Amino acid sequence: MTKRKIKNIAIIAHVDHGKTTLVDSLLKQTGTFRSNEAVADRVMDSNDIEKERGITIFSKNASLFYGGYKINIVDTPGHADFGGEVQRILKMVDSVLLLVDAYEGPMPQTKYVLKKSLELGLRPVVVINKIDRHNARPHKVLDQVFELFIELRADDDQLDFPIIYASARDGYSKNEIDDDSEDMISVLDSIIKNVADSQGDLDGPLQMLISASEYDNYVGKIATGKIHRGKIKKNDIVSLLSSNSQLGNFKLTKVYLYDGLARTEVDEALAGDIVSVAGTDNFDVGVTIADKDNPEALPSIEIDPPTMAIEFMVNDSPFAGLDGDYVTSRHIWDRLQREKQRDVSIQVERTDTSDSFTVKGRG
Known part of the structure; x- marks a missing residue:
């Protein structure tokens, strides 16, 4: 397995605890937005329902560069109502940022998403946000977070989680509540230090698990997922596999990586990357894209049943x-x-x- 200088993370939090605002602040901190560029509030909320209700339903990807690493960020729903989105996105990442309001503490939906991430063996980075609130109680909230981890049967490594205090709205973070800070560097440094490098077998036959799909009027259906093994190249002929059958071969017509919030077309992507591809309308979530000569399916994604x-x-x-x-x-x-x-x-x-x-x- 080859480690790459890529960190794939998801941000999980209860609704309105500031996860989309945190992503905005990190993008600004790393220069994804220039100082003379107008930045719309809540840049990752693109769906009409999300803008109207102020919640994130469908996950989106963004990427930024810091300390020689590419950090891929996935913004996930804060509602159990959208559990299908949550579960399939957690399959793509190497860790999560657990964002908690410094007054409200961990809420019911936080518990649902955190439980799923702990079950997958992910070790969260805890960010206690909104410490600028006049009624903030960060130490009490930290105790509540620790109690929640114990309730959800976190292992010893997961219980030893790193902690960052922040005000994403005002654009600062710190390692200790009494530290002085005017930037988001503490969050970024903690990601570099504590999130495992994305890794995969670069030389093995291709394996990519589809975790999301969408339809584009110009290129057709687009599938997004993490490459677990090998590399994916534009114009290659690859196989589409379910867990128990081969669904046929197709030609990759487009390969995309994320640069900031933009989806950028590339010629190839490697194991460890979160990538989007086009070439067939038969994409489905939980299906594997594999080498046509050595087709091997990855375990599919199990989704909680409807309620x-x-x-x-x-x-x-x-x-x-x-x-x-x-x-x-x-x-x-x-x-x-x-x-x-x-x-x-x-x-x-x-x-x-x-x-x-x-x-x-x-x-």
């Missing part, structure tokens, strides 16, 4: 019969199928009638 179901049917409300876009059952079915491709935690089923469908998910 609720809703039936979609013909509109018999006072709005029935009014003009609208995509209101036929066929259009609704097609739209639900596209959403299923994007969010693997939902299930879409036909019912006994042709004009109603059952959608199951976490709510």
Whole structure:
């Protein structure tokens, strides 16, 4: 196995504890945004629902460079409702930043995501945020975090977690609460020191697990995941595998890495990289992209089952019969199928009638 100067991390936190603001501050600190460049607040919240509700639902990637390392950051949902997103993203990273409000402490959704990360053997870096609040109680919150780790049966190494105190909004962090600081260097230094280098067999046959997918109007379906072994090259012919069968071969038409918030096209990517690729519409989360001559599937991603179901049917409300876009059952079915491709935690089923469908998910 070859270690590379790459750190892949996810940020997990309860809603409104400041994870997207923290990412913004780290991007500014490392010069991803120039000093004369306008920076929109909450840069990683791109989905309309996220902007409206102020929460992160779909994970996005960003990257920055610091201390000779490339740090890939994945921003994850803070809600158990979006557990499918959380679980598949944790499969791509080497550690997590656990972000906790300095007054509120760890909240129920923090517990859910932290539990999943500890089960995967990840060792978190704890960031106690919003220490600028007048009612902040960072020492009490630190005790609560430690108690939560014990409750979730963290091992000895996970219990020895590094701690950073921060105000992401004001752009500073520190190792001790009484230290002076005007920047986010303490967070970055802790990532370099405590997060394991991403590693993989650079010379072995290709293995990449798809952890997310989306549709682009220009290049078609795009799959994102971590390369566990080998390298992936534009125009190569590769295999698509499920855990128990081969799904066929296809040509890689696009390969992308992240540079800041931008997705940049490259000719190849290596083991340890988080990469996006295009070339077929048969991508699915949990499927492996592998060398066509030595196809080996990686273990698939297990997603928690749905917790609720809703039936979609013909509109018999006072709005029935009014003009609208995509209101036929066929259009609704097609739209639900596209959403299923994007969010693997939902299930879409036909019912006994042709004009109603059952959608199951976490709510």
